[in-house]
Amino acid sequence: MRVFVTGATGWIGSAVVTELLDAGHDVVGLARSDQGAAAVAATGAEVLRGSLDDLDVLGSGAAAADGVIHTAYIHDFSQMEHAAQADLGAIETLAGALEGSDRPLVVTTGTALIKPGSVVTEEDSPDPAAGAHPRITTELAVKALAAEGRHVSVVRPGASVHGEGDHGFVPVLIDVARRTGVSGYVGDGSNRWPAVHRFDAAHLYRLALEQAPVGGVFHAIGDEGVPTRDIAELIGRHLDIPAVSIAPENAAEHFGWIGMFFALDAPASSALTQQRLGWTPTRPGLLEDLDQGHYFQAAPVTAS
Numbered sequence: 179m180r181v182f183v184t185g186a187t188g189w190i191g192s193a194v195v196t197e198l199l200d201a202g203h204d205v206v207g208l209a210r211s212d213q214g215a216a217a218v219a220a221t222g223a224e225v226l227r228g229s230l231d232d233l234d235v236l237g238s239g240a241a242a243a244d245g246v247i248h249t250a251y252i253h254d255f256s257q258m259e260h261a262a263q264a265d266l267g268a269i270e271t272l273a274g275a276l277e278g279s280d281r282p283l284v285v286t287t288g289t290a291l292i293k294p295g296s297v298v299t300e301e302d303s304p305d306p307a308a309g310a311h312p313r314i315t316t317e318l319a320v321k322a323l324a325a326e327g328r329h330v331s332v333v334r335p336g337a338s339v340h341g342e343g344d345h346g347f348v349p350v351l352i353d354v355a356r357r358t359g360v361s362g363y364v365g366d367g368s369n370r371w372p373a374v375h376r377f378d379a380a381h382l383y384r385l386a387l388e389q390a391p392v393g394g395v396f397h398a399i400g401d402e403g404v405p406t407r408d409i410a411e412l413i414g415r416h417l418d419i420p421a422v423s424i425a426p427e428n429a430a431e432h433f434g435w436i437g438m439f440f441a442l443d444a445p446a447s448s449a450l451t452q453q454r455l456g457w458t459p460t461r462p463g464l465l466e467d468l469d470q471g472h473y474f475q476a477a478p479v480t481a482s
């Protein structure tokens with residue numbers, strides 16, 4: 179297939195590009211900077227220059243493709259509403275360009291905000307009445323498009339998509355621990371974080387592209403829920419600092435923006451995904467990956 183990938187320069191998207199190329203697909207990757215374009219070209223993929231605001235570019239990329247994987251997202255926590263709206267605009271444009279065909283569109287959300295406090299499955303949907311995160315509009319859009327028979331599916335990665343070179347949540351936690359001299363967890367740290375290795379996630383995106391039915395929902399989850407205290411203790415051991423409990427009311431001050439996420443109890447299952455797509459996560463789990471040491475050799479990430 180000729181596959182158009184948005185977010186082709188990103189942590190997940192760049193692994194998806196490699197996964198697709200290795201499986202024999204042709205890839206066109208969206209890139210909005212010279213540096214991004216060079217990185218995409220270096221993989222052997224074609225480059226399409228543009229950003230999420232360039233809806234005509236997104237439309238032409240999708241129109242010329244046999245399928246689309248959408249992983250681009252504006253990760254700016256100071257403008258979450260804007261990011262959600264941009265995502266929605268991109269998805270509607272991509273789906274519009276594929277309309278009238280059964281060419282698949284795979285989009286991305288996440289398991290973390292669907293139903294905190296219990297194990298989220300692929301059958302769960304966010305409750306729009308619960309004053310939820312603005313990003314639930316993406317989930318609702320996928321449902322609406324699927325109800326019209328459009329060939330759209332969604333991959334929900336767990337809170338930590340980990341691996342060598344990670345610049346997501348875990349490096350920020352390590353950075354906070356380095357700065358404060360303690361490796362914190364919130365309350366008793368029994369709240370759970372789901373996780374998946376980046377390469378397992380990339381493999382799942384390819385299977386979803388190749389096999390997903392209309393409206394398919396898939397969980398990129400290797401670890402159903404790692405207690406955050408275990409994460410903090412492992413970080414503490416590697417940095418040789420104590421793991422300590424941070425009271426929930428002090429979490430925002432201690433951790434900054436990531437405190438809200440590290441306090442979440444957000445376990446998620448991928449049993450149905452594994453059954454339906456024949457996907458098996460084979461890479462190391464989060465704690466094993468962290469214990470390999472590469473997270474502690476990387477340059478500090480600045481929490482913004």
Ligand SMILES: NC(=O)c1ccc[n+]([C@@H]2O[C@H](COP(=O)([O-])OP(=O)(O)OC[C@H]3O[C@@H](n4cnc5c(N)ncnc54)[C@H](OP(=O)(O)O)[C@@H]3O)[C@@H](O)[C@H]2O)c1
Nearest residue numbers: 185187188189190229230250251252286288335337338339
């Ligand atoms: N990583 C995780 O742990 C995790 C967990 C759950 C869900 N997710 C979701 O998975 C998806 C991929 O995440 P990721 O970790 O790969 O994120 P990432 O590394 O931050 O990559 C984001 C991608 O989006 C692109 N992008 C951002 N703003 C853009 C814009 N205005 N126009 C065009 N492209 C733009 C970036 O391009 P540049 O390179 O040019 O900046 C990059 O390619 C996102 O939807 C994310 O929310 C990730």
